[in-house]
Amino acid sequence: MRSRSxxxxxxxxxxxxxxxxxxxxxxxxxxxxxxxxxxxxxxxAKAAKPKVAxxxxxxxxxxxxxxxVKLTTKDAKLKDVAxxxxxxxxxxxxxxxxxxxxxxxxxxxxxxxYTLRATTDEGGEATKSFKTAPPEKVNKVTITPGSNLKTxxxxxxxxxxxxxxxxxxxxxxxxxxxxxxxxxTGSWGWIKNYDxxxxxxxxxxxxxxxxxxxxxxxxxxxxxxxxxxxxxxxDYDTAVTVGKNQVVKVNLDSKTATLTRDGKSVKxxxxxxxxxxxxxxxxxxTSVLMAKEGTINMRSETxxxxxxxxxxxxxxMRLTWSGMYAHAAPWNAAxxxxxxxxxxxxxxxxxxxSWLYGQVQVGDPFEVTGSGxxxxxxxxxxxxxxxxxxxxWQAKSALKQTS
Numbered sequence: 001m002r003s004r005s006x007x008x009x010x011x012x013x014x015x016x017x018x019x020x021x022x023x024x025x026x027x028x029x030x031x032x033x034x035x036x037x038x039x040x041x042x043x044x045a046k047a048a049k050p051k052v053a054x055x056x057x058x059x060x061x062x063x064x065x066x067x068x069v070k071l072t073t074k075d076a077k078l079k080d081v082a083x084x085x086x087x088x089x090x091x092x093x094x095x096x097x098x099x100x101x102x103x104x105x106x107x108x109x110x111x112x113x114y115t116l117r118a119t120t121d122e123g124g125e126a127t128k129s130f131k132t133a134p135p136e137k138v139n140k141v142t143i144t145p146g147s148n149l150k151t152x153x154x155x156x157x158x159x160x161x162x163x164x165x166x167x168x169x170x171x172x173x174x175x176x177x178x179x180x181x182x183x184x185t186g187s188w189g190w191i192k193n194y195d196x197x198x199x200x201x202x203x204x205x206x207x208x209x210x211x212x213x214x215x216x217x218x219x220x221x222x223x224x225x226x227x228x229x230x231x232x233x234x235d236y237d238t239a240v241t242v243g244k245n246q247v248v249k250v251n252l253d254s255k256t257a258t259l260t261r262d263g264k265s266v267k268x269x270x271x272x273x274x275x276x277x278x279x280x281x282x283x284x285x286t287s288v289l290m291a292k293e294g295t296i297n298m299r300s301e302t303x304x305x306x307x308x309x310x311x312x313x314x315x316x317m318r319l320t321w322s323g324m325y326a327h328a329a330p331w332n333a334a335x336x337x338x339x340x341x342x343x344x345x346x347x348x349x350x351x352x353x354s355w356l357y358g359q360v361q362v363g364d365p366f367e368v369t370g371s372g373x374x375x376x377x378x379x380x381x382x383x384x385x386x387x388x389x390x391x392x393w394q395a396k397s398a399l400k401q402t403s
Contacts, residue, residue, distance in 0.1 A: 052078075052118050056108060056130050063110035063132040063231065064224045067091060069102040069118055076120040078102055086113045107222035110135040110231045137230030139164045143218070143238050149362060151243040154207040155288045156363025157383055158216050158238075159199065166198045167226025169398035175220050178202050181213035189396030191379045194321035199380060205390050207365065210245040210262075243361050248289075248326070250346055252282065252370030255337050257326070257346060259359055266359070269352040270337030272329070274344040276372030282344050284373030287319040288383035289364045292357060298325075315353035319346075319366055320382040326366065328353035340372055 055068045069081050077099025083091040093104040111134035117127045144159040145152055166172055173188050186204040193199040220232035246261040258268040274282035293316045314328040329347025377384040
């Protein structure tokens with residue numbers, strides 16, 4: 001049997017502004033077709049046919065709320081409810097213990113057409129369609145590591161940078177799911193990226209164990225960022241495996257860089273780091289290898305150092321957004337192993353830089369110790385979160401702050 005149609009005035013009442021509150025269950029009801037032994041069309045059979053009410057209806061239904069279905073008759077129970085978008089992606093949900101209602105686990109996404117099919121234990125069936133209002137603004141994200149990076153070092157966090165501000169941080173964080181092959185303990189923390197955008201990273205309590213498989217499911221479709229942020233209109237995911245357990249230890253006092261693997265020294269090379277006592281000093285603490293950029297043009301004006309240099313630099317390994325690298329610096333050969341005399345980077349001979357470049361993985365930590373640094377980089381300047389204690393990092397979780 002077809003669902004009864006709405007009058008024009010009823011349709012107008014069912015269309016609400018995007019930010020209007022949903023007051024209970026909408027009056028619109030879809031009639032379920034009841035089974036009968038002989039296809040009787042008696043008035044008694046028609047009266048016994050069950051009905052369901054759905055909280056979303058029309059072509060401008062409110063996004064960001066779960067879909068709920070309620071059985072309005074008392075002589076049947078819901079058996080199954082399926083809600084799917086135009087591409088066939090279903091909203092998972094659950095029928096209540098009393099069989100009288102069903103609620104989706106995910107929220108309805110904006111600008112999406114849905115078809116609902118409900119059945120009862122008596123064989124009744126009904127279908128209904130609705131479309132949510134389109135978003136006024138869409139918030140997109142950049143996730144690191146991305147799909148092009150399959151293996152990372154032991155210090156690599158999961159990092160999400162948002163195109164627009166995120167006011168509803170706790171709500172967004174609830175929809176970020178991290179799973180690991182060995183139940184690694186970790187926490188999300190909200191920080192500002194170096195460009196000022198909102199960013200949230202998931203960092204383990206300690207460095208990852210080699211071989212750990214990590215997966216991120218950002219189930220954001222249908223989540224509202226909050227004021228000035230816009231809606232998320234899709235889910236995201238990424239997966240990586242943690243590679244070799246290795247650390248580069250940069251000692252500003254001995255002017256050496258040592259690659260360690262599984263806690264043992266592989267090779268120590270002489271180097272020259274940043275000149276102490278000003279902006280040319282190197283960052284101390286722990287930075288993480290962000291990218292192996294190879295041969296690049298380095299210009300001093302891009303990091304606020306005037307016209308001090310403009311060079312093509314080989315074997316460049318980026319450590320911060322602000323411009324600290326480890327790289328080949330043959331022009332500084334007289335200072336390797338005896339004087340820190342660079343513009344902030346860790347410089348080595350071409351042969352040593354080539355060797356180190358071939359050994360390191362994106363995500364390897366560079367631990368800088370000794371005197372003469374300019375402090376530790378901000379968490380958003382690369383992946384500087386390792387310079388915070390575990391307790392201080394946990395405190396940056398929006399869910400911790402609201403608990």
